[in-house]
Amino acid sequence: MRRSKIYARARSICFGVTALLFGTSSFALRPEVPPPEVLARQQAQFDANVTKTILELQPFRSESQVTTTGANGVKGIATLVNLNPFVGTWYLLSLDWGSGGKSTQYHLESPHPQGLRLVQAADPGTVRLVGMDKFSCATPIDSKRGLLEDITAVVLPYAPLCEGALYVRNQVKGHATSLERATDFLRDHVWGGEKVITLVKDKVYRDKFLDKAASAAGAGAAPEPSSPSDPMIPMLAPESAGRSIVADHLGLDLVVSTTDLDPGRWYAVRDLPAVSVSVIAPQYIDASVRLARRPMLNPVDPVEAGALVYLVAFDTERLNFHYAIGTEHPRLDWSERTLPTSRDPRLPGPDGVGSAAPLVTNGMVGPADVNGTIATFAAGFKRAQGAFHYGPLATQNYGSHYGFIQQGVTFSKLQPELASVLIMDDGTVDLRTWRASDRSSLPHIRDARQNGVPLIEYDAAKHTSATGKFVNLWGPGNWSGSAGEDLRSLRAGLCLQENGSHSFLIYGYFSAATPSTMARVFEAYHCRYAMHLDMNALEHTYLALYARRGNQRVVEHLIDEMQVVDRSARGQLAPRFLAFPDDRDFFYVTGREASP
Numbered sequence: 001m002r003r004s005k006i007y008a009r010a011r012s013i014c015f016g017v018t019a020l021l022f023g024t025s026s027f028a029l030r031p032e033v034p035p036p037e038v039l040a041r042q043q044a045q046f047d048a049n050v051t052k053t054i055l056e057l058q059p060f061r062s063e064s065q066v067t068t069t070g071a072n073g074v075k076g077i078a079t080l081v082n083l084n085p086f087v088g089t090w091y092l093l094s095l096d097w098g099s100g101g102k103s104t105q106y107h108l109e110s111p112h113p114q115g116l117r118l119v120q121a122a123d124p125g126t127v128r129l130v131g132m133d134k135f136s137c138a139t140p141i142d143s144k145r146g147l148l149e150d151i152t153a154v155v156l157p158y159a160p161l162c163e164g165a166l167y168v169r170n171q172v173k174g175h176a177t178s179l180e181r182a183t184d185f186l187r188d189h190v191w192g193g194e195k196v197i198t199l200v201k202d203k204v205y206r207d208k209f210l211d212k213a214a215s216a217a218g219a220g221a222a223p224e225p226s227s228p229s230d231p232m233i234p235m236l237a238p239e240s241a242g243r244s245i246v247a248d249h250l251g252l253d254l255v256v257s258t259t260d261l262d263p264g265r266w267y268a269v270r271d272l273p274a275v276s277v278s279v280i281a282p283q284y285i286d287a288s289v290r291l292a293r294r295p296m297l298n299p300v301d302p303v304e305a306g307a308l309v310y311l312v313a314f315d316t317e318r319l320n321f322h323y324a325i326g327t328e329h330p331r332l333d334w335s336e337r338t339l340p341t342s343r344d345p346r347l348p349g350p351d352g353v354g355s356a357a358p359l360v361t362n363g364m365v366g367p368a369d370v371n372g373t374i375a376t377f378a379a380g381f382k383r384a385q386g387a388f389h390y391g392p393l394a395t396q397n398y399g400s401h402y403g404f405i406q407q408g409v410t411f412s413k414l415q416p417e418l419a420s421v422l423i424m425d426d427g428t429v430d431l432r433t434w435r436a437s438d439r440s441s442l443p444h445i446r447d448a449r450q451n452g453v454p455l456i457e458y459d460a461a462k463h464t465s466a467t468g469k470f471v472n473l474w475g476p477g478n479w480s481g482s483a484g485e486d487l488r489s490l491r492a493g494l495c496l497q498e499n500g501s502h503s504f505l506i507y508g509y510f511s512a513a514t515p516s517t518m519a520r521v522f523e524a525y526h527c528r529y530a531m532h533l534d535m536n537a538l539e540h541t542y543l544a545l546y547a548r549r550g551n552q553r554v555v556e557h558l559i560d561e562m563q564v565v566d567r568s569a570r571g572q573l574a575p576r577f578l579a580f581p582d583d584r585d586f587f588y589v590t591g592r593e594a595s596p
Helices: 010-014 036-047 178-189 193-205 436-444 515-524 560-565
Strands: 005-007 062-069 075-082 090-096 104-109 117-119 126-130 136-142 158-161 166-169 215-217 243-246 267-269 272-280 309-315 319-324 373-378 404-406 409-412 419-424 429-433 445-450 454-459 464-467 489-499 502-513 527-535 543-549 552-557 567-569 572-574 586-591
Touching: 062 117, 062 126, 075 117, 272 373, 272 543, 309 319, 319 404, 319 419, 319 445, 373 527, 419 436, 419 527, 429 454, 429 489, 429 527, 436 445, 454 489, 454 515, 464 515, 464 527, 489 515, 502 515, 515 527, 552 560
Parallel strands: none
Antiparallel strands: 005 552, 062 075, 075 090, 090 104, 104 166, 117 126, 126 136, 158 166, 215 243, 267 272, 272 309, 309 502, 319 586, 373 543, 373 586, 404 409, 404 445, 419 429, 419 445, 454 464, 454 527, 489 502, 489 527, 543 552, 567 572
16 A cells, blocks of 8 residues: 655744745846956955865855944944845855954855845844845844844744745754664764775675565556657566556556556656656567676676665646755765875865855755645765765866755755766756866756766767766766775666757666666656766665645655654654654655746
């Protein structure tokens, strides 16, 4: 039986404030950017290989500053930094009282692009913020307590400011499973911890989540009629005809009422018309892909051939995509995989930054997006695994640490030659290998996440896709797995498929696969580009959908056992990433119809 559960509105569980359903469209007006000489100075700070603050890692930031007077009469200076005016949603407000009081900083979030700036307040004891659409808000301040609105008395990930028109992001502790806590302890405190973890992965987790392709004779359930706006059906082997796959562990509610599914066919998800699901085993993909002999691909072994793959397709024309950093991961310091010759001991991390403070990473969907979120899924590797120890990428750019950006704010620089998810300020999403020539697009990247090298790479000049050159190389590809280079494990990946002018972002859950088999499956599904996400455990490959039925929302997990990662509050299911902060980073998906 499918183990979906119904829960009350997640916002009332976690922060009890009204969510404002602003859209996520890009700036309608030209953003206020600093003059050229200031931008040049900030770009030099960004580029310099020196210890720096997270603010100095923001080359497009703009600043407004006013003198102010606290409610208790103390004079001070208020400074508002727009961290990226091209995106316009994240700000840092600083209140500096000199020797007359306590200096405080607040990470502010606007539910939509706002272009906020400070102006001189007419009333003493207040600070006034103004923005687009005649937005204006005055909030009381004090030299001893900072902002006087009750934003820190209750430890909430998001606290409303200006009657909920803005939010203060507060640092909170993220939830971690026992497996997460154990691996973090080993890596941080036990000598040889990574070797212990590799041994555990080798002996305990290998094939732990293997879902074998039990099949039955017969036509299986008839899929929904296809159309040019549907995801493309993969290249299938002739022997797949007349067979069905018994997908007993599928936790998603499909429009069809059976778990006996045709291999490779796409099925609509109930109440989520922009989302569809396909199930396959590599043994059912066409021999031209499954048996192809290529230098960069290993053969499909018998276990992988029968291991189920679950794929979820998201229509990019009807949905918006977002990325959020967890409370703990990925970190900004050095990966332990970095070669001594690639590491600068004078720097706290490869970008000169060792901490995100005073910016806040709180590991959950913001209040403005909670109601419109239809999916969440786990992102990439932690910083510990997010750099190269072998191959050419280990010896360049300080070990090529994986980069990431949230809301236009760079936390770790995007590195050349790495597979990247790019979400632009106009909502478009792309998967591609980052090049040095892409640097000019940085101002307009809202969210980005790099995770290793491509499984399938697109050649824009030739308009063709091909297997990534490091797919079957354990070290240069940084694929993780066992020390003996046995790469078969539970893995997740992401690909972009184009059907004419229509495109789909496809999440793949591989119950037991190597990178080579992942590449073969994604190729069979006509993916233009494909990359790896995380691996080894259900919490690392987690995907949940949220369907609205009346005044309730139903939580559905891609694999029904994934519900163990969620929590309960007041007898209701509290889903990960929506109802409570998580220590890991993730992607989330919202409907475009919510945008104005």
